[in-house]
Amino acid sequence: MTVKCPKCGTPLDVRGLQPGSSFICQCGNxxxxxxxxxxxxxxxxxxxxxxxxxxxPCVGILAAxxxxxxxxxxxxxxxxxCKVHLKSFYTAQILHSESAEGYxxxxxxxxxxxxxxxxxxxxxxxxxxxxxxxxxxxxxxxAQAIGVDTFQLTDQAPITFEMLPPEVAQQVGLTGECPDCDxxxxxxxxxxxxxxxxxxxxxxxxxxxxxxxxIAAGQRFQHVDDNME
Numbered sequence: 001m002t003v004k005c006p007k008c009g010t011p012l013d014v015r016g017l018q019p020g021s022s023f024i025c026q027c028g029n030x031x032x033x034x035x036x037x038x039x040x041x042x043x044x045x046x047x048x049x050x051x052x053x054x055x056x057p058c059v060g061i062l063a064a065x066x067x068x069x070x071x072x073x074x075x076x077x078x079x080x081x082c083k084v085h086l087k088s089f090y091t092a093q094i095l096h097s098e099s100a101e102g103y104x105x106x107x108x109x110x111x112x113x114x115x116x117x118x119x120x121x122x123x124x125x126x127x128x129x130x131x132x133x134x135x136x137x138x139x140x141x142x143a144q145a146i147g148v149d150t151f152q153l154t155d156q157a158p159i160t161f162e163m164l165p166p167e168v169a170q171q172v173g174l175t176g177e178c179p180d181c182d183x184x185x186x187x188x189x190x191x192x193x194x195x196x197x198x199x200x201x202x203x204x205x206x207x208x209x210x211x212x213x214x215i216a217a218g219q220r221f222q223h224v225d226d227n228m229e
Contacts (some may be wrong), residue, residue, distance in 0.1 A: 005029055010026065021033050082200050085114045086201070088112065103183040107146065116132065119189045125144030130145065132150065144173070164199065168223050171186070171201060172186050183203070184203040184207070
């Protein structure tokens with residue numbers, strides 16, 4: 001192993017010298033022997049990517065902190081898909097209601113269609129589900145729900161309306177008599193492939209849950225947090 005003197009640029013052979021020690025170059029400059037090892041940034045990246053073989057206690061401690069934090073960050077990034085599309089649904093229903101009396105649970109009629117590769121399923125009613133298990137989706141025309149794209153995301157399993165918690169399922173779809181009505185969409189995704197779904201909802205009008213929680217119209221509310229723990 002060689003290092004260059006920072007003053008004169010002479011290559012210096014440091015084999016056999018203790019890392020962190022120093023010696024005098026022929027030009028009179030004091031040169032330190034590199035300590036080696038990974039920088040903190042590189043170590044974190046390797047741990048987060050699952051590339052480090054844990055062989056010492058200090059690395060094990062770093063991994064215990066870094067890996068859960070990385071997984072939770074990844075989960076929050078994936079939740080953005082759901083929140084963006086709930087906002088899109090809310091806006092589409094407002095635009096639809098300006099030219100019609102009330103709201104519409106058939107998603108194709110309001111132009112709601114998340115791009116392919118969706119990890120979340122979307123439910124605006126308990127009716128027909130658009131299936132995304134092949135290159136071309138099926139059942140789109142009358143669909144009140146859109147399934148997880150299991151064709152592009154082969155590691156994901158289908159999510160159906162029956163898998164929603166009962167207290168959430170009963171909120172889905174149209175309620176009341178239009179034009180004085182409301183509609184609620186729920187999205188559900190399995191972020192870490194365990195038994196818990198990550199569940200959010202949005203409504204076109206203010207609502208109050210059975211536990212007294214008040215949710216304003218257009219506010220995206222998280223019912224169940226699949227927080228990757």
